[in-house]
Amino acid sequence: MELRGVYNLTNIRRADTNQYDRGDLSFIIVAGAMVFLMVPGLAFLYSGLSRRKSALSLIWAVCASNAVVIFQWYFWGYSLAFSTSATNGYIGNLKNFGLMKVMADPSPGSPLIPEILYSFFQMEFGCVTAAILMGGLAERGRVFPAMVFIFIWMTLVYCPLACWVWSTHGWAFKWGVLDFAGGGPVEIGSGIGGLAFSWVLGRRQERELLNFRPHNVSLVGLGTFLLWFGWIGFNGGSAFGANLRAIFAIWNTMVAASFAGMVWCLLDYRIERHWSMVGLCSGTIAGLVAATPSSGFLHPWSSVVVGILSGALCNFATKIKFIVRIDDALDLFAEHAVGGIIGLLLNAFFASTTIIAADDVNIGIPGGWIDRNWKQLYMQVAYVIATCAYTFVVTALIAKGVDLIPGLQLRSTAEGERLGMDEVEIGEFASDYIEIRRDVTDSRWPSDISDGTKGLYDAPVAGGDRHGHPDLEIRRVASQEANGNGTTGPRISSELPLEPIFEKPENGQIT
Structure with a gap:
C-alpha cells in the first residue's frame, strides 16, 4: 500500500x-x-x-x-x-x-x-x-x-x-x-x-x-x-x-x-x-x-x-x-x-x-x-x-x-590598511613570493644613508610576510642603533615617506 x-x-x-x-x-x-x-x-x-x-x-x-x-x-x-x-x-x-x-x-x-x-x-x-x-x-x-x-x-x-x-x-x-x-x-x-x-x-x-x-x-x-x-x-x-x-x-x-x-x-x-x-x-x-x-x-x-x-x-x-x-x-x-x-x-x-x-x-x-x-x-x-x-x-x-555594533566595525585600522587586508583579515595571500620591494614608496631608492647604514632596508622581504614593508619593530631597533639608542647621530624615521625619493648618481642615470 x-x-x-x-x-x-x-x-x-x-x-x-x-x-x-x-x-x-x-x-x-x-x-x-x-x-x-x-x-x-x-x-x-x-x-x-x-x-x-x-x-x-x-x-x-x-x-x-x-x-x-x-x-x-x-x-x-x-x-x-x-x-x-x-x-x-x-x-x-x-x-x-x-x-x-x-x-x-x-x-x-x-x-x-x-x-x-x-x-x-x-x-x-x-x-x-x-x-x-x-x-x-x-x-x-x-x-x-x-x-x-x-x-x-x-x-x-x-x-x-x-x-x-x-x-x-x-x-x-x-x-x-x-x-x-x-x-x-x-x-x-x-x-x-x-x-x-x-x-x-x-x-x-x-x-x-x-x-x-x-x-x-x-x-x-x-x-x-x-x-x-x-x-x-x-x-x-x-x-x-x-x-x-x-x-x-x-x-x-x-x-x-x-x-x-x-x-x-x-x-x-x-x-x-x-x-x-x-x-x-x-x-x-x-x-x-x-x-x-x-x-x-x-x-x-x-x-x-x-x-x-x-x-x-x-x-x-x-x-x-x-x-x-x-x-x-x-x-x-x-x-x-x-x-x-x-x-x-x-x-x-x-x-x-x-x-x-x-x-x-x-x-x-x-x-x-x-x-x-x-x-x-x-x-x-x-x-x-x-x-x-x-x-x-x-x-x-x-x-x-x-x-556601530561592537566587534562589527566595517573599516580596518590604519595599520591593517598599510599591511594589507590579506594579512590582517585572511592570513593567506593571492601571490606569495620573494621580492626586493613592492612599491616605490617602501624605502629610499637607491638607499644611501650618510651614517654608513646604506642598504639597511635593502634585504629581500617575503611578499606574504610584510608586503615589502620592513617590520616596524625592526625599523625601531635599527633606528636606535643608528642613532646611538636615540641620543646621537642622524635620525632614521620609522614612518614611510609619502613620496619616493630618487637620488641621482654622478653619471646622471637612475639605476
Missing part, C-alpha cells in the same frame, strides 16, 4: 511537470549555471584591479557573499521578493519561507518554467548583485562585518527592489516600467549601494592612493570575459525559455558590450596614447550593464546606441567620485549605476512591442517611443529616481548600523 502511494505521488508530480517544455527547462538550468560563473569572474576582476596585498581578501569576500546570499534566498529572500500572496506592492510576505510550497506551479515570472526553477535562477541574480557590491570593501574593509551587512542588505534593499519591478504585485510592474534583467535591482542596487557603502566606510589613506595601479591586469581580462560569458545566460535566460526573445537578448548583449568596449578604449587612448586593457575591460562591462535592463526589449540596431552611450557616459562618470570625494575604488557607481540608468532610460525610446512578444507570452505590451508610447519616458525616470534614492538611503543606514 505504501509503495502504491509513492507511485501515485510520483505520477502526479510527473503530470505537473509535463506542462513545461524540456528545452525551456534545460535552457534556464544552463543559463543559471552561466550566471553562477559570474561570481568567480567578479572575484578575479576585483582581485586584479586591487593592490597585491589586498587581492585575496576581495576574492574571499565575493565567494563568501555568494554563500550568504544562497542561505538568505532559501531562508526568506525568495519569499520577500516573489511571494504571490503579498499585495502591498513593495515587499513580499513569508508565504514561501524556507522555499515552502515552491514546487511545480508556473513561476511568477513566466508560465514557461516551474517556480522551483525560477527561484534558483533568481537566486543567482541576487548572488551576482551581492558580489558586485563587495567591491566597496576594496583595500580597507573587514570581511566578516561585510557578511552581516550583506545579509541585511539583501533583505531590506534587494528583495524590495526585486519585488517592485518583477513581482506581479510590484508597483513598478503594475505601472508598466520596462526592466528586463535587473537595471534596478541588480545594477542600480549594486552601483548606488556600493557608493553608499564606500561613503560610510570612508576614504583609503592618501599614501595608499599614491602610485596606485592594478596589480594583475591579466586577471582583470580573465574576470571580464568570464563575466561576459555569464552575462549571456544572465540576459538570455531572462526570457525564461528557449525562444526568439532570448536570442534577441543575447544578440543585444553582444552588440552593446563590444561597442562600449571600443568607445571606452578610444576615449582612454586620446589621453594616454596607449591601448589600455583595463579600459577595454571597463567599457565592455559598462555595455553589459546597460544591456541588462534593455536587451529583451530592443532591436539589435538599438543596442549600438546603447553600447556607444554607455561606453562614453560611464567613462566620464568615473570622475564623479573625485567631485563628491567618495572613494568608490572599483567604480561601482560609474559602471553599474550609470550603466543601468542608461539602459533603463533608453528603453523609453527604443523598446519594441515586437521584440517583447517574441517569447509568445508577453503579447501586446507597449514599447517605447518607436511604438509611439510617449509616456514611457517619465515612467522610467520616476523608477530610476525611486530606486536610486531608496537604495542609497537604506544602504547607508544599514552600513552605519552594522558599523
Whole structure:
C-alpha cells in the first residue's frame, strides 16, 4: 500500500511537470549555471584591479557573499521578493519561507518554467548583485562585518527592489516600467549601494592612493570575459525559455558590450596614447550593464546606441567620485549605476512591442517611443529616481548600523590598511613570493644613508610576510642603533615617506 502511494505521488508530480517544455527547462538550468560563473569572474576582476596585498581578501569576500546570499534566498529572500500572496506592492510576505510550497506551479515570472526553477535562477541574480557590491570593501574593509551587512542588505534593499519591478504585485510592474534583467535591482542596487557603502566606510589613506595601479591586469581580462560569458545566460535566460526573445537578448548583449568596449578604449587612448586593457575591460562591462535592463526589449540596431552611450557616459562618470570625494575604488557607481540608468532610460525610446512578444507570452505590451508610447519616458525616470534614492538611503543606514555594533566595525585600522587586508583579515595571500620591494614608496631608492647604514632596508622581504614593508619593530631597533639608542647621530624615521625619493648618481642615470 505504501509503495502504491509513492507511485501515485510520483505520477502526479510527473503530470505537473509535463506542462513545461524540456528545452525551456534545460535552457534556464544552463543559463543559471552561466550566471553562477559570474561570481568567480567578479572575484578575479576585483582581485586584479586591487593592490597585491589586498587581492585575496576581495576574492574571499565575493565567494563568501555568494554563500550568504544562497542561505538568505532559501531562508526568506525568495519569499520577500516573489511571494504571490503579498499585495502591498513593495515587499513580499513569508508565504514561501524556507522555499515552502515552491514546487511545480508556473513561476511568477513566466508560465514557461516551474517556480522551483525560477527561484534558483533568481537566486543567482541576487548572488551576482551581492558580489558586485563587495567591491566597496576594496583595500580597507573587514570581511566578516561585510557578511552581516550583506545579509541585511539583501533583505531590506534587494528583495524590495526585486519585488517592485518583477513581482506581479510590484508597483513598478503594475505601472508598466520596462526592466528586463535587473537595471534596478541588480545594477542600480549594486552601483548606488556600493557608493553608499564606500561613503560610510570612508576614504583609503592618501599614501595608499599614491602610485596606485592594478596589480594583475591579466586577471582583470580573465574576470571580464568570464563575466561576459555569464552575462549571456544572465540576459538570455531572462526570457525564461528557449525562444526568439532570448536570442534577441543575447544578440543585444553582444552588440552593446563590444561597442562600449571600443568607445571606452578610444576615449582612454586620446589621453594616454596607449591601448589600455583595463579600459577595454571597463567599457565592455559598462555595455553589459546597460544591456541588462534593455536587451529583451530592443532591436539589435538599438543596442549600438546603447553600447556607444554607455561606453562614453560611464567613462566620464568615473570622475564623479573625485567631485563628491567618495572613494568608490572599483567604480561601482560609474559602471553599474550609470550603466543601468542608461539602459533603463533608453528603453523609453527604443523598446519594441515586437521584440517583447517574441517569447509568445508577453503579447501586446507597449514599447517605447518607436511604438509611439510617449509616456514611457517619465515612467522610467520616476523608477530610476525611486530606486536610486531608496537604495542609497537604506544602504547607508544599514552600513552605519552594522558599523556601530561592537566587534562589527566595517573599516580596518590604519595599520591593517598599510599591511594589507590579506594579512590582517585572511592570513593567506593571492601571490606569495620573494621580492626586493613592492612599491616605490617602501624605502629610499637607491638607499644611501650618510651614517654608513646604506642598504639597511635593502634585504629581500617575503611578499606574504610584510608586503615589502620592513617590520616596524625592526625599523625601531635599527633606528636606535643608528642613532646611538636615540641620543646621537642622524635620525632614521620609522614612518614611510609619502613620496619616493630618487637620488641621482654622478653619471646622471637612475639605476
